[in-house]
Amino acid sequence: MFSHYIDLSWRSFKRTPLVSLLMVIAIGVGIGITMTSLSVYHMMSMDPIPEKSDKLFAVQLQSMDEGESWWSPDSMPYQLTYRDTENLLNADLPFKRAALMKTGFSVHLNSDKVKPFLEQTRVASRDAFDMFNLSFINGGVWSKEQESSAAPVAVISQSISKKLFGTSNSVGETFYLDDLSVRVVGVIEDWKLHIKYFDLNNGSFNKPEHIFIPFSLIKANEIDTWGNTNGWKHEPVKVFNDKLQSEKFWLQFWVELNNASEKRVFEAYLENYIAEEKKAGRFTREKAEYKLRDVNQWISYWEVVNEDNKIMVALSFMFLAVCLANILGLLLAKFLRRAPEVGVRRALGASKKQVFFQHIVEVGMLGLFGGVIGIIVAQVGLFGIRQSLSYYDALANMDISMLMTAPLIAISACIIAGLYPAWLVCNTTPATYLKTQ
Amino acid sequence: MLKMNNISKMYQTEMVQTHALRDFNLNVEEGEFIAVTGPSGSGKTTFLNIAGMLEPFTGGEYLLDGIDVGKLNDNQRADLRNQKIGFIFQGFNLIPDLNLYENVEVPLRYRGIKAAERKRRIEQCLEQVGLASRAKHLPQQLSGGQQQRVAIARALAGEPRFLLADEPTGNLDSLMARQVMELLEQINRDGATIIMVTHDAELARRAPRNIQVVDGQLADFTLYQGNPNMAVGA
Known part of the structure; x- marks a missing residue:
């Protein structure tokens, strides 16, 4: 049935190409903006040396x-x-x-x-x-x-x-x-x-x-x-x-330091070192203070990803929510216009669940197309960021995980937006439309 | 086969309660062809919708093949409808985006029938209504009579035991209406039970059994043919 639903969705797009295109563009722009900020955030917060980030320690001495x-x-x-x-x-x-x-x-x-x-x-x-x-x-x-x-x-x-x-x-x-x-x-x-x-x-x-x-x-x-x-x-x-x-x-x-015991040995060395330096008149504090932070702790300690970056991501998601609200309105109009057809399908044996699923597949497809447009918009956005400041050259990029995430977010977002319209249309009383169609 | 005992249906708004059906009693045996007549607003279509499980009833008991419809949930009703009932509407209600083949295929897909079996049944049904050569046409490329024949093919494809027809000839000229009626009679002779709502007295007379709905109740009936022991009414 899934492939049949995809076929029906495609026919539905062709039936109302303008509204469908409008929805795809809306979700595409929303996803594009979101993925632009999310990609930068992702690169900022990504482990720069994952294979040994827990083995490299920045040393601090008080x-x-x-x-x-x-x-x-x-x-x-x-x-x-x-x-x-x-x-x-x-x-x-x-x-x-x-x-x-x-x-x-x-x-x-x-x-x-x-x-x-x-x-x-x-x-x-x-x-x-x-x-x-x-x-x-x-x-x-x-x-x-x-x-x-x-x-x-x-x-x-x-x-x-x-x-x-x-x-x-x-x-x-x-x-x-x-x-x-x-x-x-x-x-x-x-x-x-x-x-x-x-x-x-x-x-x-x-x-x-x-x-x-x-x-x-x-x-x-x-x-x-x-x-x-x-x-x-x-x-x-x-x-x-x-x-x-x-x-x-x-x-x-x-x-x-490759393991906990090596870390303990090095910490013991630091304590001895501080004690020796103390004798020479340095490190005057009563208690020896030092810190060993691994790469990710170090990045977090420096607040490399600061509040502004997080707010930017949150704002972009809010923009996506606005796009989804518009899509929800368009979906409502589109689906309810189709209520007579749903009435016929219900009369011919479709359960509410099948009708609901058919519409969810349709919004999922919308999300997929929107996700693809979103990736293109995000690439343009990231290109703009790279052009504006070379500082962002390494950051304003979309890696494979973000490329995969874009359609997933788009599909999920569209399905969330489509839940109510799909639920509404599958709950229409079929008899209402059969006589009047 | 179809038994309604004291079925009632009430529509309620904030101000008004309307009884579309009340104390409606009907017993339909297998193989019958029943014409339902009555003035507009008398409850004929409501009866048909309840018989087809397209809308719930307010009170009473409805047994279809011994199954108490009132106790089924939506999915069970959809399954039962899909397996036992075929619909023919006045307005044909073909899906405009789908060609004739695909329109006839709709109920079969919901029943989960495999593609090869679907193909066999669709071709057979389109052949039966004389439209096999138009399988790839869209509904709007056909005349009203042809569209209704497609709707009949669609209703037949699921091999239903019941055909519910709501003014199937209402949108057709007399020639086409006669052709559709002949088709329904043939289907009935092949074993399907048919309940047909109609305003057309001439067509109603062709049905072996007539019932009349007035003010939501069975008012009277005339048995033109068939078994005089077929009980109608309470």
Whole structure:
């Protein structure tokens, strides 16, 4: 009977093409707007590294004096000092660790072949590539020796490699970061991320960097941050070393802990570390405070998806509800106009249930067509968002789950809107129409 | 086969109560052809609708093939209607979007009959009413008489034991009316029980049994032919 109902629905569309088209457009626009905001919300709230998001932990240390507060939800500083970062990185622990800092340079070849350009650069310790699942196309990460000796080497992305050298395989080539000549040791696939979870300090949805240099270069070459530097007490910084020794927060630190016992070991290490630093006059608070947050906890802690985004999604659903209210009116008119035919069908043996189901299939089909139109409208909407702000490049996209969701929402919404008209028409007394038709 | 005991039907508005049927008693035996006559508004169509389970009755008892219709729910009534009753309406009531084949197919689909069996029955019924060659035509491409024959084919397709006809010739000219009447007589001879509401006295006289409805009650009847023991009325 289901295929028969589909056939009847199609005939019904052809019988009233204008009203049907109007309903499909209404649901299409409603779904399009809803899916646009829902897609952005979905991308914003999606786990950026699902295969290991519960194993990567952002480290926070409470190194401020008693009584000092921070603007984070639990008053813990978001970043670490250089001293703590270096100490945690060099600690004799069996865990992968990533010390990170955002910086930037004028990138050039010291020739007229390529126009110099400003490029953000990520200072990173060598474990970062493995921890954050970065894939090498050519070469690999710098060696431990290169890291410890602050060798001027770099890993670059495929797109930067092509931009500078016209090839994906630029291992061995040299280029300049300001005046520093660096040699390419590895080329990675472009890091595509919709949330820059590893460093949420300067915009959650900014694009990841394309150039990576060893962490040890910070000290060796006095490379300062292009991100935030936050202090909580007066500390004169006259030379770069003052900043390195200061209590200012300007670096990010991540650790990979594969199970609860590894986490316990690392927590014990942190407690010991804080205790040792306390002896040296730092970490003056009575109780050692630190936090390990996995990727999703970190994103939530930073409120990457804020109330505004949620309100936007809610508003788009309200718009969909308005569209559905209009569709409900049109469906009522359409179905009740068909009451005489329903009377005949009832007289010929159709039960109320069969009549009801026939009409529900029809509104379901309306929803399906509306869903398809909705996907097109949403694609146009997302394209508009991407064009308006490159910040949304990675976010304003519809992934496969959203593509599947669109018709499902459309069909469900239409069925909800069609319940009352279908119920009304299946409850009409057939005898009323048989004489008058 | 069809037995109505003290059936009443009352329509109620805020101000007025109207008794469409009251103390209506009728016993119909298998194979009968009954013409129901009476003035307009007397309750003929209401009787037919109740007989066809298209509307509920207010009081009394209605047994169809021994089944107490008053105790059935909507789905059971729909099933019973689909299996035992065929309808023929004055206005034909063919579904305009469906061609003749599909119109005849409607009751068979609701009965869940398989496609091959549906095809056999539809072709047979359209053949019986002389419209097999027009199976792919839409109703509006036919004359009134032809449309009514399609409606009859549709009613016959389900192989009903009862045919309820509400002024089947009301919209037809006399020639076509006669043809439709002859078709109904043939169907009756083939074994179906027919109850036909009509205003046409000449057609009514052709039915073996006549009953008259006045003010919602069986007023009188004349038995033209058939078994004199067929009881009508209380």
